[in-house]
Amino acid sequence: MNGMKVLRYVLWGLCGAVGIGLGVLAFRAFEQGTAPGQQISQAGKFGVPFSLVRHNGEPVDETLFEGKPSLVYFGFTFCPDVCPTTLTDMTVWADALGDDADRVNLVFVTVDPERDTAGVMSNYITSFSDRIIGVTGEPEAVKDMLRGYKVYFSKVPLEGGDYTMDHTAGVYILDRQGDFAGTIAYGASEADALAKIRKTLDRS
Amino acid sequence: MYALIKQAAVAATLLLFSSFAGSAHELKHGDLVLMHHWVRATPEKAPTSAGYLIIRNTGKTADRLASVESSIARKTEIHTMTMDGGVMRMRQLVDGLEIPAGGEVALKPGGEHIMFMGLNGQVEEGSDVTVRLNFEKAGPVDVTFPVQKKDNHMKHGTH
Numbered sequence: 001m002n003g004m005k006v007l008r009y010v011l012w013g014l015c016g017a018v019g020i021g022l023g024v025l026a027f028r029a030f031e032q033g034t035a036p037g038q039q040i041s042q043a044g045k046f047g048v049p050f051s052l053v054r055h056n057g058e059p060v061d062e063t064l065f066e067g068k069p070s071l072v073y074f075g076f077t078f079c080p081d082v083c084p085t086t087l088t089d090m091t092v093w094a095d096a097l098g099d100d101a102d103r104v105n106l107v108f109v110t111v112d113p114e115r116d117t118a119g120v121m122s123n124y125i126t127s128f129s130d131r132i133i134g135v136t137g138e139p140e141a142v143k144d145m146l147r148g149y150k151v152y153f154s155k156v157p158l159e160g161g162d163y164t165m166d167h168t169a170g171v172y173i174l175d176r177q178g179d180f181a182g183t184i185a186y187g188a189s190e191a192d193a194l195a196k197i198r199k200t201l202d203r204s
Numbered sequence: 205m206y207a208l209i210k211q212a213a214v215a216a217t218l219l220l221f222s223s224f225a226g227s228a229h230e231l232k233h234g235d236l237v238l239m240h241h242w243v244r245a246t247p248e249k250a251p252t253s254a255g256y257l258i259i260r261n262t263g264k265t266a267d268r269l270a271s272v273e274s275s276i277a278r279k280t281e282i283h284t285m286t287m288d289g290g291v292m293r294m295r296q297l298v299d300g301l302e303i304p305a306g307g308e309v310a311l312k313p314g315g316e317h318i319m320f321m322g323l324n325g326q327v328e329e330g331s332d333v334t335v336r337l338n339f340e341k342a343g344p345v346d347v348t349f350p351v352q353k354k355d356n357h358m359k360h361g362t363h
Contacts, residue, residue: 080254080320081285081313082292084244088354120249127247152291159296160279162321169292186287187314 046180048148052141055121055134064133065178069200070105072172074151076112076165077124082186084128086171091129093193101131103201109135111153111167113142173197176204234342235263236303242356243320243349245329253277253327255318255335255349260308268340269309270300276333278322285315294319300340313355327351 047062054060064070071090075083087108094101108125110116113136116124121134136142146153154166171184173196181200184193231238241257253276261267274280282297301316303309311317318335320327327333333349 078251079294080244080252081294081317084246085313085354115251123249124247127250156293156295158321162279164294166291166293168290169287170290183290185290186292 046149046174047178048145050137050141050145050148052135052137052145053118055118055125055136057118060133060135062178064105064107064135065174066176068103068105068176069181069197069204070107070172070174070178071184071197072105072107072109072149072174074109074111074146074149074153074168074172076110076167077116077120078112078164082169086169086186087125087128087132089190089193090132090171092190093197094129094131096190096194097197097201100198100201103204104197106132107135108132109145109149109151110142111146111151112165113137113139173200175200231345231347233339233345236261236267236339236342238337238345238347240355241347241349242352243318243327243333243335245351245353246323246327248326250326251321251323253320253323254283254313255320255333256311256313256355257318257347257349258308258310258312259303261303261305263341264305265341266305267303267342268300269303269337270340271338272318273336273338274318274320274333276324276327277320278324279320280335281319281321283317283319285317287314303339329353 047065049062051059051061065072071093073083073086073090075086077083090106094104094106097104106129108121110121116136118134118136121136125132125134137145143153149172152166152168155163156166157163169186171193172180173182173184175181181203182196184196229239231241237260239258239260241255243255244253246253255272259269269282272280272282282300283294284297285292285294296319297316301309301311309316329351331351333351334346335349336344336346338344
């Protein structure tokens with residue numbers, strides 16, 4: 001009889017452990033965006049409605065992506081390397097478009113809304129180009145938007161209480177309806193990037 | 205005679221300049237040759253920056269860049285960056301970076317880099333940043349990294 005009792009405790013213990021495990025998994029799935037490696041396979045209807053703020057503090061919603069094509073980068077200002085490189089690239093592409101530069105939106109959406117407030121974004125972006133529109137907002141609202149645009153993001157703790165973000169790199173190209181039209185991979189040549197941007201512009 | 209002196213002067217000047225140019229791009233430290241070192245200029249109030257260089261090991265045994273130090277940031281660490289299915293991931297290399305015997309390791313944008321976290325101030329283009337590189341075998345060396353907006357060496361060829 002005593003043996004049965006021990007077994008019962010062990011089983012209940014196991015149930016508890018599994019429950020905690022499932023809870024952790026569910027929480028992690030909730031914290032993260034789209035699964036890594038999940039690519040957008042085809043052009044077409046894209047994104048979700050959102051209500052966020054620009055780096056200058058003004059409200060912004062999904063109509064930001066309507067009227068002209070957009071180049072959208074999802075990153076964070078704490079990022080030392082890939083993000084500044086990409087924002088610089090976007091500025092270079094816009095300059096290379098010459099008169100057509102005004103026909104494209106350049107957008108930088110943060111994947112780290114906790115640290116990237118409108119003030120932080122504003123400070124950061126303006127050192128690259130006046131053309132770039134920064135997007136941030138309430139952390140949960142930003143995360144919903146990121147998931148809606150199939151962006152992967154995950155908070156990764158570093159030593160001493162710091163953290164970094166894993167996130168989808170590369171620039172999204174949206175057409176003038178705000179629908180997905182392609183991507184420019186990190187490290188793509190200027191010629192390749194411009195060819196893709198021009199193709200989208202020609203269709204608009 | 206005058207022409208000879210002039211030629212000698214020109215030759216000496218050229219020699220001087222070439223040696224300066226050499227020292228600006230290459231530093232010898234034991235068996236190691238350090239090249240193309242630069243630190244990324246940052247926007248005002250930016251929290252982080254990154255440093256890059258190429259380390260060539262001309263020796264017969266492997267060495268290791270074990271740690272890095274600087275006074276410009278709260279933390280100076282060796283980090284790696286990987287692209288995995290379009291996702292960027294950055295991690296600290298706690299064990300440092302091996303420099304294989306007879307080999308070369310490039311810390312460059314989009315890959316391994318020196319990570320400056322919690323900058324004490326803006327890292328301005330045209331200034332210098334001193335970083336101490338601690339090598340397991342070759343020992344520590346202080347290197348002056350010029351601050352640049354982008355990799356000026358890229359256009360000279362591939363590395």
